[in-house]
Amino acid sequence: MVTLDLFFFLSDVVIKGVTILAPLHSPNTDGIDPDSSTNVCIEDCYIESGDDLVAVKSGWDQFGTSVARPSSNIVIRRLSGTTPTCSGVGIGSEMSGGVSDVLVEDLHVRDSATAVRIKTDRGRGGYILNITIRGVAMERVRVPIRFSRGANDHPDGAYDRSALPRVSRIEISDVVGVGVEKAPVLEGLEGARFEGVCMRNVSLRGISPPAEWRCEYVAGEAVDVFPTPCEALRRGGSGCARGGGTPG
Numbered sequence: 001m002v003t004l005d006l007f008f009f010l011s012d013v014v015i016k017g018v019t020i021l022a023p024l025h026s027p028n029t030d031g032i033d034p035d036s037s038t039n040v041c042i043e044d045c046y047i048e049s050g051d052d053l054v055a056v057k058s059g060w061d062q063f064g065t066s067v068a069r070p071s072s073n074i075v076i077r078r079l080s081g082t083t084p085t086c087s088g089v090g091i092g093s094e095m096s097g098g099v100s101d102v103l104v105e106d107l108h109v110r111d112s113a114t115a116v117r118i119k120t121d122r123g124r125g126g127y128i129l130n131i132t133i134r135g136v137a138m139e140r141v142r143v144p145i146r147f148s149r150g151a152n153d154h155p156d157g158a159y160d161r162s163a164l165p166r167v168s169r170i171e172i173s174d175v176v177g178v179g180v181e182k183a184p185v186l187e188g189l190e191g192a193r194f195e196g197v198c199m200r201n202v203s204l205r206g207i208s209p210p211a212e213w214r215c216e217y218v219a220g221e222a223v224d225v226f227p228t229p230c231e232a233l234r235r236g237g238s239g240c241a242r243g244g245g246t247p248g
Contacts, residue, residue: 009069010037018045024084026050031081033057036069036097047081052117053109054079055090058097058126065125065163070098080108087146088112089133093119093153095165096126104133110140116172117146121153122189125163131170138177144204145172145184147194147218164192170220171240173200180204183227188217198240199225199233 007013015032022029031047034040035057047053058071076089088109091099109115115138118128138144147167167188183204188194197220204211207227215230220239222229233239 007033007037008035010034011039013037013040015040015042016044020045020047020049022047022049024048024050024082027085030055034071034074035059035094036067036071037074038070038072040074042075042079043077045079047079049081049083050085051083052086052090053081053083053088055087055092056099056102057092057094058099060094060096065096068097070100071102072098072100074102076102076104076107078106079104082109082111083113084111085113087114087117088138089115090117090119091128091131093121093124095120095128096124096163098127098129100127100129102131106135107133107137109136109138112138112141114143114146115141115177116144117148118167118170119148120165120167120189121149123159123161123163124165125160127166127168128170129166129168133172134174136172136175138175138180140179141177142181143185144175144177144180145186147186147188149187149189164189166192167194169196170194171198171200172202173198175202175204177204177206179206181207183207183211183213186213186215186218186230186232190217193217193219195219196239197221197233199223199229200240202226
């Protein structure tokens with residue numbers, strides 16, 4: 001088993017053409033986890049894992065807030081693989097130092113729990129901003145897109161329970177899924193809803209009816225999306241109007 005989990009406080013890193021084969025049912029076998037790092041390019045990699053294939057992080061609760069080393073300007077492209085328990089690309093849940101300007105493109109996930117996941121919790125603080133995910137192909141994935149709260153893991157009891165994360169400007173586009181089991185789950189936090197979510201040109205097939213999205217504390221917009229998204233994304237708004245801004 002070989003992984004690149006974790007690397008901390010690095011900049012100007014290229015990881016290219018790497019194959020990682022970890023036990024599919026062993027926890028904490030993340031493939032590649034840039035943590036509190038900037039100017040990172042991960043491309044042309046194949047990963048099998050019992051955890052996230054790639055997870056972008058930036059510190060854990062009060063320790064991440066005090067160090068304040070964000071992860072930013074990260075490109076993940078042409079990544080493929082499988083994880084039966086976790087996600088193809090995850091952001092968080094340790095993100096207290098902040099995560100911004102992440103581009104994920106040409107992601108191929110099969111036989112997995114989730115393709116794309118954004119994770120956070122009360123007590124984290126920090127932010128997740130300017131995330132662009134485009135060109136996703138998936139087969140036999142249980143929950144294709146998941147925004148989740150309540151990771152409920154903290155380093156100790158001294159974390160600030162009032163520290164809420166800010167999550168805004170998340171764009172997911174050009175997604176095709178076949179053999180998908182469930183509709184997306186988008187769950188923000190009460191008092192800190194996820195803002196500026198844009199779903200565009202998303203087709204998820206194979207979901208047994210009723211193919212209902214589960215959404216709480218999110219706001220944004222969906223354009224050309226199947227199955228019909230939740231009302232929070234049908235109301236329209238500024239979610240799909242902001243344009244780019246992530247690294248290319």
